[in-house]
Amino acid sequence: MELGIFVAFALLAVASAIVVVAHRNPVYSTLSLVVTLVSTAAMFVLLGAPFIAALQILIYTGAIVVLFLFVIMLLNVRREAFAPAANQGQRWGAALAGAAFAGLLLVMLWRAYAGVPAQPLAADLVSLTGLARSLFTRYMLPFQIIGLLLLAAVTAATVLARRPDAVDFGDRGEGAGGEP
């Protein structure tokens, strides 16, 4: 039963991931990404990490991918008529990243088959309390650094988006009238 559900979601994740990369219409790609993320969330639940699953749905499918779609629709990205002429650097980068990922997978498979014991998925690793404790003790510094990184990204985005001569709709008086 559990294996069947796992296989179903695993196949769904792989199939939708292929659609993400292969589909010509960016809106379909993004919506397939939603399916991929939801099926991996289901796999997290089956692996006994429901908190990570809930976070994945809440943050990735609920907010980040919505932003992707939002940008695609605002920029009115059209269906790709033919395969884009990829620039050479991008191609090499993709090949390198793919090789690195395949290497990681191979190492994991080798460890599994060579019988190297994996760390058990104990409650103090995946439970809410356990996660919170390790996040605020052992991983305190990386946690703070990620916060700083996000702050820097937000500041940079604000600076880039805000031209000095732009009209700030937010601070306009109520009586200014007209369409914003």
Added chain:
Amino acid sequence: MSFDVLATAAKIGLWLGILLNVTPVMAWVERRGSALIQDRPGPNRLGPFGIFQSLADGVKFLFKETFPPAGADRLLYLLAPVLSLVPALTTYVVIPFGPTLEIRGHQVPLIVAPADTGVLLLLGLASLGVYSLIMAGYSSNNKFSLMGAIRASAQMISYELALTLAVVAVLLPAGSLRLDDVVSYQQGPLWLGILPRWNVFPQLVGFMVFLIAAFAETNRLPFDLPEAESELVAGYHTEYGGMRFAMFFMGEYMAMAALAALGATLYFGGWSLPGIDLSGWGGAALGLGVLLFKIGLFMWFFVWVRWSFPRFRYDQLMRLGWKVLLPVAIANLIAVAAMTLAGWL
């Protein structure tokens, strides 16, 4: 079939029975309520006080011809109304609706999924609702639909932050993400010896943020910019008719019911009554009645506000969300955290 499977199926069946009746009842309440507020009779032809009006509307929806517009993206166009029901039909699973019953030696908690992730699961599932609006707007091949969809997605993302921060502040004193723990926390000793130990009293500011964000999340007036009829015809569902339109309609009312149930559970003690021990079958029935009554009050408030306030302008909506509600929600969270640490809550 094991006992647990049957018990869970029974609980899901009970919720579905309630949720599927929300839309016809609320459609009638909305129309009679608006008539009451505007001093006119409202629907009064079918049955006493026009109570069977929704039945007639349903029959009309079923028999109306529906067709996708020319140039529509058929797959997404047909999928969108169905998806609008998914969050509405899944979020109730973490809402507790009664005490733990003992049936033939089995302990049966009256909550469909007593999961540790609790309210996070609810918020995550509710946030998926925006996809159906985006798909409807994008696939309709209509600029008004598309603009409605873009407005809806921007609005829902903006207000989700304030909503979630307000919810987090409620979870702090309860010390758990589980809504049944939040309810049992609110069954504690009375505030100052007279007020029920509901979160709404110490966290009135958080409750206001939650309530305003709930209006924006469900695209209800005064924040119904995604379907502002004076600007966008009907927004993302402009090109929908018949039963497909009815599905969006049902999705909207059921999402309102889900947020009302969340609000009643977080701030008003959920199914519990202050000072009264609800247990056993009688207590379970009374508890369900209490929860439904609280949800009903929220729903009436939604209707009341809709027919009393004019619509916001879009820039006002965004300014309210980001410059007022979000800072207030963060300040509320910090204040509640401090009070919880000090042991006042």
